Amino acid sequence: MSTPHENTLALPVGTTLDRFIMRKQEDFPYATGELSQLLRDLALAAKIVNRDVNRAGLSSIIGSMGQENVQGEQQQKLDVEANIRFIRALTNGQEACAVLSEEEDDIIHTGNCQGRYVVAIDPLDGSSNIDVNVSIGTIFSIYRRVSPAGQQATREDFLQGGRAQVAAGYILYGSSTMMVYTTGAGVVGFTYENSLGEFFLSHPSISIPRAGQVFSCNEGYWFDYPAYVREYLTQCKRDQLSGRYVGSLVADYHRNLLKGGIYLYPPTKKTPEGKLRLLYEGFPLAFLIEQAGGLAYAGTTPVLDIVPTDFHQRSPLFIGSADQVASLLAYAAETASAQRGLVAPAAEN
Ligand SMILES: O=P(O)(O)OC[C@H]1O[C@](O)(COP(=O)(O)O)[C@@H](O)[C@@H]1O
Ligand SMILES: [Mg+2]
Numbered sequence: 001m002s003t004p005h006e007n008t009l010a011l012p013v014g015t016t017l018d019r020f021i022m023r024k025q026e027d028f029p030y031a032t033g034e035l036s037q038l039l040r041d042l043a044l045a046a047k048i049v050n051r052d053v054n055r056a057g058l059s060s061i062i063g064s065m066g067q068e069n070v071q072g073e074q075q076q077k078l079d080v081e082a083n084i085r086f087i088r089a090l091t092n093g094q095e096a097c098a099v100l101s102e103e104e105d106d107i108i109h110t111g112n113c114q115g116r117y118v119v120a121i122d123p124l125d126g127s128s129n130i131d132v133n134v135s136i137g138t139i140f141s142i143y144r145r146v147s148p149a150g151q152q153a154t155r156e157d158f159l160q161g162g163r164a165q166v167a168a169g170y171i172l173y174g175s176s177t178m179m180v181y182t183t184g185a186g187v188v189g190f191t192y193e194n195s196l197g198e199f200f201l202s203h204p205s206i207s208i209p210r211a212g213q214v215f216s217c218n219e220g221y222w223f224d225y226p227a228y229v230r231e232y233l234t235q236c237k238r239d240q241l242s243g244r245y246v247g248s249l250v251a252d253y254h255r256n257l258l259k260g261g262i263y264l265y266p267p268t269k270k271t272p273e274g275k276l277r278l279l280y281e282g283f284p285l286a287f288l289i290e291q292a293g294g295l296a297y298a299g300t301t302p303v304l305d306i307v308p309t310d311f312h313q314r315s316p317l318f319i320g321s322a323d324q325v326a327s328l329l330a331y332a333a334e335t336a337s338a339q340r341g342l343v344a345p346a347a348e349n
């Protein structure tokens with residue numbers, strides 16, 4: 001008998017996202033269909049945002065709002081627009097009882113108190129790239145609520161930790177638009193066909209190569225990086241790996257996922273906890289990478305093992321091909337043991 005994962009893998013390239021989701025649900029006889037519908041709601045909002053992104057250069061949607069979001073970052077008009085589109089789609093659906101967005105301080109209650117899921121979302125990732133027509137994205141993460149149905153969602157619904165995610169994914173508005181997601185049984189990718197208005201299965205089973213030829217980080221912060229990160233990157237350069245950094249997390253991540261590579265956002269003086277946010281950047285991408293056979297670490301802790309205490313909590317992120325992340329961790333361990341070696345004799349005196 002085939003496993004559910006095998007059944008869905010058997011669906012041919014070109015299957016529509018809707019049909020794929022429906023078939024996947026049939027593999028689980030007791031599934032209620034709510035998670036499937038939630039994924040469809042997200043895909044619908046993605047189509048609308050894709051349209052907005054595509055015509056951004058011709059419309060008044062481009063440019064800054066002239067205000068900061070809750071993180072103290074300059075909000076772009078498209079950040080606000082995408083935020084509205086996704087929250088509206090999740091509110092119109094019946095499945096999500098609450099949404100946590102990068103653009104909002106607190107939880108948004110959708111009014112669907114019977115909804116069994118909560119969604120954390122970065123509606124527009126890489127928004128500094130909008131004005132210059134460079135790839136941007138959306139990142140989402142889904143949890144089954146722990147608060148009782150019929151009531152409003154609570155903080156605890158969102159602060160369950162990375163391992164509690166039931167689904168996660170992203171949309172890349174790139175040279176073509178793609179939706180990539182996992183429900184914990186591998187990673188699948190769909191490519192959008194503009195004229196038909198449909199996502200079609202294009203990547204039935206994504207796995208990341210064990211090692212790649214790329215490192216991705218903002219080298220402008222080189223002098224702020226921990227010594228072990230600089231040592232690791234120096235070795236990457238000695239080995240003549242390619243440096244690739246778009247500056248949109250989704251785009252950098254997607255390239256490395258398909259081709260192999262490591263993405264690093266270490267702590268810096270400017271952002272001592274790291275810059276990226278756990279709930280709607282680190283966790284979903286870490287869930288996907290583990291499902292694709294790679295690794296994701298926040299310093300020396302697996303990202304998914306973290307249980308956050310704040311909605312917008314930040315964390316360092318080292319993510320990508322398993323061998324490359326393991327090699328970085330070896331540099332970290334070496335530094336730690338060298339430091340212990342220095343400290344121990346002094347303590348004994
Ligand atoms: O400019 P930096 O410090 O390299 O930061 C780039 C990173 O920050 C982010 O832009 C943060 O995402 P938002 O655009 O959603 O705020 C990532 O997409 C990107 O990888
Ligand atoms: Mg982001």
Ligand SMILES: [Mg+2]
Binds near residue numbers: 079122123124125
């Ligand atoms: Mg964003």
